[in-house]
Amino acid sequence: WGNLGHETVGYVAQEFLSTNALSFVQSSLGSTYNKSLGPAAPWADSVKYESAYRWSAPYHFVDAMDSPLQGSCSVEESRDCGDDDCILTAIANYTTRVAKTSLSAAQRQEALKFLDHFLGDIGQPLHVENYEVGGNDIDAVCGGESTNLHAAWDTGILTTSLDASYSSSVPTYVAALVARIKSGAYKSLTSDWLSCTSTTEPVSKRGLVREASIARDIARLLSETSVKRAAITPLECPLVWAREANAYDCSTVFNYTSNTDLCTGSYYKSAVPVIDLQLAKQGYRLAAWLNVIFDGET
Numbered sequence: 534w535g536n537l538g539h540e541t542v543g544y545v546a547q548e549f550l551s552t553n554a555l556s557f558v559q560s561s562l563g564s565t566y567n568k569s570l571g572p573a574a575p576w577a578d579s580v581k582y583e584s585a586y587r588w589s590a591p592y593h594f595v596d597a598m599d600s601p602l603q604g605s606c607s608v609e610e611s612r613d614c615g616d617d618d619c620i621l622t623a624i625a626n627y628t629t630r631v632a633k634t635s636l637s638a639a640q641r642q643e644a645l646k647f648l649d650h651f652l653g654d655i656g657q658p659l660h661v662e663n664y665e666v667g668g669n670d671i672d673a674v675c676g677g678e679s680t681n682l683h684a685a686w687d688t689g690i691l692t693t694s695l696d697a698s699y700s701s702s703v704p705t706y707v708a709a710l711v712a713r714i715k716s717g718a719y720k721s722l723t724s725d726w727l728s729c730t731s732t733t734e735p736v737s738k739r740g741l742v743r744e745a746s747i748a749r750d751i752a753r754l755l756s757e758t759s760v761k762r763a764a765i766t767p768l769e770c771p772l773v774w775a776r777e778a779n780a781y782d783c784s785t786v787f788n789y790t791s792n793t794d795l796c797t798g799s800y801y802k803s804a805v806p807v808i809d810l811q812l813a814k815q816g817y818r819l820a821a822w823l824n825v826i827f828d829g830e831t
């Protein structure tokens with residue numbers, strides 16, 4: 534997502550934090566971020582092209598090697614992330630680090646800002662898709678302007694929707710999503726959204742293709758000149774969330790006629806409800822995730 538999407542996820546999450554999670558968020562983020570996950574959410578994008586943070590660029594996505602144009606959508610931990618860095622291992626890494634009292638306040642703030650951001654990105658269908666570099670290499674048109682499919686999903690469609698339906702205002706949009714969660718169309722969905730909340734349960738052995746993983750281990754050991762940090766144990770929940778977002782690649786994302794404007798007409802009408810749902814859901818999940826970490830509850 535672009536800044537609008539990330540801020541939306543953070544502001545939605547901020548509405549659902551429990552006592553200890555809220556107090557950690559407020560003291561960790563401080564006045565720099567107005568004590569809120571909203572303003573802190575875009576930070577990870579602002580640093581990813583800096584040389585000091587270039588290692589974090591692959592953390593924003595997982596290149597799922599599925600076939601969405603053939604109607605086959607899937608995300609597999611070992612096939613698509615394996616021993617590499619991707620959004621699945623990033624969430625596991627920062628889930629551990631945000632709670633680690635031996636780390637400095639600055640490192641725990643960084644972990645919080647990464648979680649704030651990556652729980653958003655994992656809900657963007659094209660951040661959990663390899664095809665055409667997650668749609669970056671597919672030309673598209675949005676509101677008469679040339680763009681690409683990925684950018685249309687990150688920003689173009691959402692900006693169009695915000696202008697058309699929410700007075701170009703993030704607070705108005707956030708309030709609408711929060712109302713849907715608390716008493717509207719999303720209320721009955723929230724228990725399903727939280728069906729996976731364990732911050733420690735590893736990816737099930739069934740989900741790991743052992744042979745591929747072992748082959749990659751050997752290749753890595755043979756090619757490596759320096760010792761890398763200890764491997765991060767992948768978690769089950771990020772994989773569940775990634776698969777849910779990835780399913781939209783088969784139903785909605787690639788379901789367009791070439792050269793049609795994606796930010797108007799039937800494609801726009803089918804994409805907006807998916808974007809609203811994914812942003813609201815990931816915001817709600819971010820709050821629940823932090824509540825499990827800091828309050829031991831959802």
Ligand code: DCM
Pocket residue numbers: 588618626762
């Ligand atoms: N780094 C990385 N992979 C991670 C986390 C960090 O490549 N999962 C980068 C950032 C640090 C560098 O590695 O600048 C050295 O980190 P360390 O001293 O923890 O080995």
Ligand code: DCM
Pocket residue numbers: 626640643762
């Ligand atoms: N870092 C990280 N994940 C890790 C270890 C380190 O993101 N598992 C980050 C934190 C700092 C940078 O890498 O931004 C350097 O960390 P360190 O000083 O611990 O090497």
Ligand code: DCM
Pocket residue numbers: 534593594595596659660661662663666667669683687
């Ligand atoms: N991206 C992605 N999958 C990739 C490469 C990039 O989802 N395989 C995302 C990250 C950014 C956007 O696409 O949101 C543009 O990437 P970049 O800025 O690296 O070109």
Ligand code: ZN
Pocket residue numbers: 534535657660683687
């Ligand atoms: Zn993106």
Ligand code: ZN
Pocket residue numbers: 534577578593650654
């Ligand atoms: Zn990102």
